[in-house]
Amino acid sequence: MAENIYLNTEDVSKMKVSGAVQRASRPRRWLFPALITGVLIIIIIIIIIEVWLTYVMLRNHQWSLEQQVSSIRNESQRHDQSIATLRCGIYSILSNDSAVDGCCPNNWTHSGFSCYFFSKFPLTWNKSKTWCENKDSHLVKFNTDKEWNFITSKTSSQLYWIGLSDWRTGKWEWVDQTEYIMDSRHWRPGQPDNWKDHGHGDEGEDCAHLITNGFNDLCCFTPLKFICQKPSGRP
Ligand SMILES: [Ca+2]
Ligand SMILES: [Ca+2]
Structure with missing residues (x-):
């Protein structure tokens, strides 16, 4: 126990x-x-x-x-x-x-410090860009109000490609890749709208053209007339 x-x-x-x-x-x-x-x-x-x-x-x-x-x-x-x-x-x-007069080539128009070529034949945006580059120029850029007034007075209601696109980065930029600061006064009402039912693939509208005092974005494969620009010899 x-x-x-x-x-x-x-x-x-x-x-x-x-x-x-x-x-x-x-x-x-x-x-x-x-x-x-x-x-x-x-x-x-x-x-x-x-x-x-x-x-x-x-x-x-x-x-x-x-x-x-x-x-x-x-x-x-x-x-x-x-x-x-x-x-x-x-x-x-x-x-x-x-x-x-500004030493611009034949068929080019002189204004300010630039010579402008208003094409009479249509090309896609990329071919227009190449055409201008082959003439030592570039698709037109709008730098001043004076330039805007001159070009819109020459184009009336016709459609022309200009040097503005958003296909490269998704942001609108000039053809020399300089920044474009959005100015809604220069765009047609409701544009740019990146419309996608144009029948050229799934991409929207990535290239800008001029029409009746305003820009519109359009499918870059559409053939349009275009405007080239290069420096003039004198103002
Ligand atoms: Ca676009
Ligand atoms: Ca559009």
Whole structure:
């Protein structure tokens, strides 16, 4: 009997010790998962910060490159203008005619610092662009109100491709990839509408043309007349 009492006391003692060990080890069971979770959270935060810093760095780099491209483009335009002026001066001397009208080629119209070609034949927007480039010019850009008034006075209600599109980036830009700042006064009511039922694939309308004092976006594959522009030799 005494032995049983002794054994029971011993068991109770062991159970107390076991309980104490379990209570002592319970925090350790949570410690490892908590540590892993903490480390993972820190790693995720570091990755997010690195991705964000890389994004900011790339954006700054892109902005810097765009500024350089813009600067080079402006320099190129000034260069083209200087060449046109020089060529016009030489032509004036050789022809002994000081009143050469802007030194524009035959069938081109002079206004301000530009020569304009109003085509009498239709091409798609891309072919129009290439046609102009082959004549050392580009599809027309509208830089000033004076230019707008001159060109719209010449085109009346006819449709002409101009150097404006959104097929490359989804944003409207000039043909030399310079930014176009949306001016709703120059667009026909409700345009641009990117209409998609034109039957030339799933793309919307990505090229702009001029019609009766306003722009409309149209499927680029549509053949239209077009307007080219290049620097004149003198204003
Ligand atoms: Ca479009
Ligand atoms: Ca449209």
